[in-house]
Amino acid sequence: MRILSGIQPSGTLHLGNYFGMMQPSIDLQTKGEAFYFIADYHSMTSLFDAAERRKNSLDVALDFLACGLDPKKSVFFRQSDVPEVTELAWILTSLTPMSLLEKCTSYKDKVAKGIPVNHGLFAYPVLMAADILIYDSNIVPVGQDQKQHVEVTRDIAVKFNEAYGQTFVIPEPQIRGETAKVPGLDGEKMSKSYGNTLEIFGEEKPLRKKVMSIKMDSRMPEEPKPDADQNLAIQLLKLVAPAAVAADFENRLRVGGLGYGDLKKALFENYWNYFAEARKKRAELAADPAYVNGVLANGALKARALAQQVLKRARKASGLE
Ligand code: ADP
Numbered sequence: 358m359r360i361l362s363g364i365q366p367s368g369t370l371h372l373g374n375y376f377g378m379m380q381p382s383i384d385l386q387t388k389g390e391a392f393y394f395i396a397d398y399h400s401m402t403s404l405f406d407a408a409e410r411r412k413n414s415l416d417v418a419l420d421f422l423a424c425g426l427d428p429k430k431s432v433f434f435r436q437s438d439v440p441e442v443t444e445l446a447w448i449l450t451s452l453t454p455m456s457l458l459e460k461c462t463s464y465k466d467k468v469a470k471g472i473p474v475n476h477g478l479f480a481y482p483v484l485m486a487a488d489i490l491i492y493d494s495n496i497v498p499v500g501q502d503q504k505q506h507v508e509v510t511r512d513i514a515v516k517f518n519e520a521y522g523q524t525f526v527i528p529e530p531q532i533r534g535e536t537a538k539v540p541g542l543d544g545e546k547m548s549k550s551y552g553n554t555l556e557i558f559g560e561e562k563p564l565r566k567k568v569m570s571i572k573m574d575s576r577m578p579e580e581p582k583p584d585a586d587q588n589l590a591i592q593l594l595k596l597v598a599p600a601a602v603a604a605d606f607e608n609r610l611r612v613g614g615l616g617y618g619d620l621k622k623a624l625f626e627n628y629w630n631y632f633a634e635a636r637k638k639r640a641e642l643a644a645d646p647a648y649v650n651g652v653l654a655n656g657a658l659k660a661r662a663l664a665q666q667v668l669k670r671a672r673k674a675s676g677l678e
């Protein structure tokens with residue numbers, strides 16, 4: 358079984374990325390042949406600063422390795438080190454109905470928000486389909502917002518197989534129910550583009566300040582809160598604290614007597630401790646960029662060898678060879 362996922366180097370990684378994609382991917386690396394990559398081509402649709410892309414790509418590599426991606430178990434690489442994927446994207450794009458892309462909500466959301474959109478952003482799911490299909494991937498662990506893109510991939514693969522004969526494996530998205538959509542500090546989906554994130558790694562003081570300034574309602578501490586499970590700090594606490602600790606805070610909030618300040622303090626402490634070990638490892642890795650670049654170069658070699666085989670299969674099937 359082959360598992361594949363990618364993450365864009367378009368900003369600093371946050372709890373949504375961690376619980377939605379990174380942790381499930383890391384857990385899966387012993388369950389099959391895992392391929393994980395830094396989607397730097399995709400980041401070109403929204404980030405137009407070369408130095409920032411370079412820095413973010415290294416940061417994503419450090420974050421992922423610090424959080425437990427093991428290069429002995431997973432193939433870890435930069436998307437653009439396998440340029441074959443762009444050729445496959447062209448082959449696939451010619452089979453992709455406009456209507457399939459026009460209904461993609463992540464694109465429509467950007468249009469609705471008034472973000473200036475480019476053709477890359479529109480064609481984004483086709484490149485993602487190429488990423489998935491070029492490695493004969495079976496399982497794609499992602500957060501809920503990427504499910505539609507994997508469904509588009511399936512449609513494109515079926516179209517290709519119908520037109521040119523059985524060529525591609527049809528992949529399945531894998532989404533963890535409880536962390537499919539991690540809420541941000543404003544209660545909306547946590548996202549780099551909404552400015553509502555809690556970063557995985559960062560300085561203690563500003564992160565504490567961010568947590569302490571989460572907006573709560575004006576009910577008094579002693580008032581019972583029957584909707585305690587809807588409280589944002591409780592929802593986040595459930596991700597980073599031991600289950601019994603989170604249940605205890607939820608209960609204290611429900612019956613009354615727990616102030617929001619104390620709840621937020623507990624959230625910060627648990628969140629800070631949750632990543633303590635990874636933070637240490639990240640500092641060690643950051644001091645050794647040659648090692649990190651070596652991991653990515655080695656991953657690229659393995660990924661590229663497989664991509665070349667699958668691309669050849671598609672070229673032959675479609676009459677390019
Ligand atoms: P962002 O919205 O911050 O730009 P990306 O689109 O780069 O995040 O997402 C990278 C991965 O993290 C994807 O698999 C995505 O589904 C997952 N992800 C992002 N935000 C969340 C969230 N709030 N909850 C769960 N998963 C998320």
Ligand code: TRP
Pocket residue numbers: 361362363364365396399484485488489497499503506
């Ligand atoms: N679109 C994904 C995101 O923004 C990143 C991505 C690119 C990806 N190619 C992929 C994820 C292939 C899974 C499989 O999060």
